[in-house]
Amino acid sequence: MNPQTLQLICFYAFSFVTVAAALSVISLKNTVHAVLALVLTFFSAACLWLLLEAEFLALALIVVYVGAVMVLFLFVVMMLDIDQEKMREGFVKFLPVGLIVAVVMLVEMLGLVGVRAMNAHVLGENPAVAAGMSNTEWLGHALYTTFLLPFEIAALILTVGVVAAVALTLRERRDARYETPSQQVRVDPRNRVRIVKMAAVRPDEPTASQEPQP
């Protein structure tokens, strides 16, 4: 078995898992299961990218989407109190509309891919290999030299998005109680605790202060 055959087998295996998982995202009844299927989709898509020797993108996909975004997503979905039955209602009613949208999208995609395929020029050699660098190194060079401005603009847009999301959802509650750590550490123990010195007393010895039993 030569490496190409093995790679082809791997490709089909990963593609099959990707497509099957993507289908189950929209068909599974339980929302948490659907999110986990989406995680599997991302993971096997990353495996497909690894086969293309795009190791940086593949690992970044796992770190960012599988490791962070989907965890938060799962977090939210687990907290939601979803009426599963209600979600299934109207599946048949909306099926024709969904099918029409799906067919239109399919035609558009086929059109796009078909037009591309007609005047396609075969993709050149892997630029990272041509430059004698690892995939990550080449991507870093490209991003920080040729594409520096778009890269920085993308970063800025994402930051604005984060700030906007925080600003939209942050509500200062007047009745909520807050702790200020800097104030907490500045507390003087002498104001909180009073240490009283007294002589040791044995309980079985009646002392002058104790009242005699009536």
Added chain:
Amino acid sequence: MADQLINQVLWPVIYILCIVLPLVIAVAMFVYWERKVIGWMHVRLGPNKIGPFGILQAFADVVKLLIKEVILPTKANRFLYFLAPLIALIPALAAWAVIPFSGQMVLSNANAGILYLLAMTSMGVYGIIIAGWASNSRYALLGAMRSAAQVISYELAMGLCLVCVLVLAGSLNLTEIVNAQAGSKGILEWFMWPLLPVFVIYFISGVAETNRAPFDMAEGESEIVAGFHVEYSGSAFAIFFLAEYANMILISFLASILFLGGWLSPFPASWGFIGHGGFIWLFIKAFMMSFLFLWFRATFPRYRYDQIMRLGWKVLIPIAIVWVMVAGCLKYFDVVTVGMGA
């Protein structure tokens, strides 16, 4: 054909076993060592009944866990309930693939080693979340929620620490990172000196990532009983235990590799025998780092949830961001030069 099969399948499997089996043994001994050390710190004896000095205690525990009944809670999701321990364990073991034990001893000398590690450690949280959800228990779900938020927060700080290291080393490859710390001055060439705050942050994040005390919010025995694995018993619980300790040892090794010069000797190479690098140095360093985990557990009380979040987002991440810039300057002005390797 047969040749290829041996070279590409059989040998890697043997190498993997050479890493995983000692790792499992190390986990067992580390559990014993932990109980012993915490015992000493509490002025107790620790386990001392089974075997000499109680050294076989961990193995007795393993046998006990394996023959215990695994109970499935009512209305728990059977498939996910049994999948969760495996999802916790597999990334914990898979991450070891790129750890270089010495200059030549590495299973996979991957170019994107650090990224791979980051990907694998970030997968581990799914084991906890799925376990918490599939158990159909409120305590477990709360543990899973706490853990998800905590792990994501500290992963950011950890990622920024790794950025500092790879800025200085100029590579994502762990072997090259260690080689970049080589030089004529021994211990003074290690990245822990220019990146001292980052080193501390990395280890704190590592403790938080593995859900260890004082960051063991996911378990919180006194608040939510045992958190995400409260419903697990027997071998399923043992697998969670194995994953947690394998992750602790992994973080210890990583801290040693990234900041303490990996297998390099702390003494200059000119000192003869003692100045040569070797995997024994890596084990000594990793042992010292893993001892810190135990020391923390015996020393610090558990953080409150808001304190954990505050520490992660408002203290560690800002310092790490500043130090990314400092590392950039150190590199740009050639303050830190990269060694050529032993």
